[in-house]
Amino acid sequence: MLRVGLTGGIGAGKSTVAGRLDELGATLIDADRIAREVVEPGTAGLEAVVAEFGTEVLDADGALDRSRLGRIVFDDDERRRALNAIVHPLVYRRREQLVDEAGPAAVVVEDIPLLVENGLAPSYPLVLVVHADEETRVRRLVADRGMSASDVRARIAAQATDADRRAVADVWLDNSGPPERTVETLDRLWHDRVVPFEANLRAGVRAARPEHVVIAEPDPSWADDAHRMAQRVLRVAGESALRVDHIGSTAVPGLAAKNVVDLQIVVADLATAVEVAGALPAAGLVRMPDRWWDVGRDGRAWDKELACNADPARAVNCHIRPESSPAWRDALLLRDRLRAAPDDGAEYAALKRRLAARGYGSVDEYAAAKTSWINAMLERADAWAKRVGWRP
Structure with missing residues (x-):
């Protein structure tokens, strides 16, 4: 099994990349989806959130009002840490359960928006970061989600910087251009790197290397x-x-x-x-x-x-x-x-x-x-x- 950490900033197109990897045969685990599941009505997670933040974070049907909760924690580090202390352990346990169910020959791609912010990169043998320049991200989110440009920029500023993401990236995928170019790059990555990587891990063998010594120029x-x-x-x-x-x-x-x-x-x-x-x-x-x-x-x-x-x-x-x-x-x-x-x-x-x-x-x-x-x-x-x- 190979576990791949997938991340990227808001509007970078991470969901598109995740969808293509799913089509190629990866087992996709979506951390955001799990985070919603563990606080659904009737769960211990939702009970804990209400105990910490009060009933005002519930909507009329008794479900979590994520927008209201988001406004409470967005600019408050202490409140955000309290929420994370409740949700993150629940998400982690569910993720590990899904990984175990994937099987020994799987390529498990874990879609984690806050992989960098939460220091999770070292947990994965391969980290794929989806990138798009800021103007492209703003334009996409204004058009696709109806967000204001100022709101988009505030959310980008609250996330990890490009430099932070580059520091953990084994693969830096620029998704600023046409979707077909991204798909072509992903397909090459899958067949040339990801599939052999998983096979080598499962077999316990080193990846092939040149038979003869080749001296390369210094590389930062x-x-x-x-x-x-x-x-x-x-x-x-x-x-x-x-x-x-x-x-x-x-x-x-x-x-x-x-x-x-x-x-x-x-x-x-x-x-x-x-x-x-x-x-x-x-x-x-x-x-x-x-x-x-x-x-x-x-x-x-x-x-x-x-x-x-x-x-x-x-x-x-x-x-x-x-x-x-x-x-x-x-x-x-x-x-x-x-x-x-x-x-x-x-x-x-x-x-x-x-x-x-x-x-x-x-x-x-x-x-x-x-x-x-x-x-x-x-x-x-x-x-x-x-x-x-x-x-x-």
Whole structure:
């Protein structure tokens, strides 16, 4: 099963996108619809709302007057938090029930308008944000819902910003243009990314990667991708994670690298590493089989766990290392030294390009060929760490 978080601002066209995903075969769960269901007449949810806000939030038939309630909570953070404390747990339980009923091979798309505002993005291995520029949203809502332009702009201002949504978006779908263009984009996304992602997760296999090493030019999006993935693995690992870091070359701004985000989770021991790795499908990562280890500078092997991406559109290696292994400290030391010393980074980039040009038959061979340079750099980095007082 793959769970997809779908969100977007008012008037962006999220419902249109949800409808197309439903046609393509997704199991659609609408948080707004559930939020209405859990406060229908006769429910415990409605009783709790009336107890908190009074009978004035009911209409003549005894149903919830959502407009009246909305006016009470719209500009009052305290009252809105009180409402959320009632409704959100009820919605969450119903959502989880529907997810369980969807089956193990489902693509479950959860339509959640306030996904960003409520900090829910790390709960989903894939987040799809539907966007439209503000003027388009205003024009749509004035024409389709009869809202005033000033009311629309006030509602837009009360929601998450575009920057907030971009920060959590694995897919940023611009729906400002013709509907047919959006449908075409969605169809490609479904067949090329979503369906393979779900199949890989269910089978427990890593998404395919290039057979040979390819060095890419520095990409600022690497840091954003790493941040989103780190939030997901931290949510899954919970208190078992002593720390989660973006490591490797993609963590060094301006450094050429393979287009693979490396994350590191430090845990108490190897047994915990195994447990955490086994739970990472909830973050879109699958535990790699067999034994994995790091070879220290002294030649000693240190066991670790490794989980990799099921998502065919974002390569990730997640190294889960026991606290006793020196490898986690070395990974951070090398990263920070290269961040602080651009000349060393340029030297490393030149080495990687030379090695990649030789056409190594596997990534493991390429990695082994870098070992002597990395060990020498770590020795220099040790001296730098003492000089500047570096700590991991």
